[in-house]
Amino acid sequence: MIDTPAGALEYANADDGPPLMMIHGTGGGFDQGLLFASGLRQSGFRIVAPSRFGYLGSAFPDDASQCTRPMCWSRCSTIWASTACRSPGALTGL
Known part of the structure; x- marks a missing residue:
């Protein structure tokens, strides 16, 4: 969990x-x-997976509309930085 x-x-x-x-x-x-x-995990990757707004323990912001999508990507980059990744990695979306 991160703030x-x-x-x-x-x-x-x-x-x-x-x-x-x-x-x-x-x-x-x-x-x-x-x-x-x-x-991908079975192939040897470490997976960093965030929860979406309002799911599991993640907060649900007052405005969770499409207008907040940049905030969501900002949150994901915060996670990426907080995992102290020292080796090359990749961001992907499905």
């Missing part, structure tokens, strides 16, 4: 290896991101 300008954000940081951020396009928490990326 962001939009509120608390829950995320998972699973396994070792080159980091890959899994941002999925449907509603849900980090658990769904880990499920979608299971093949």
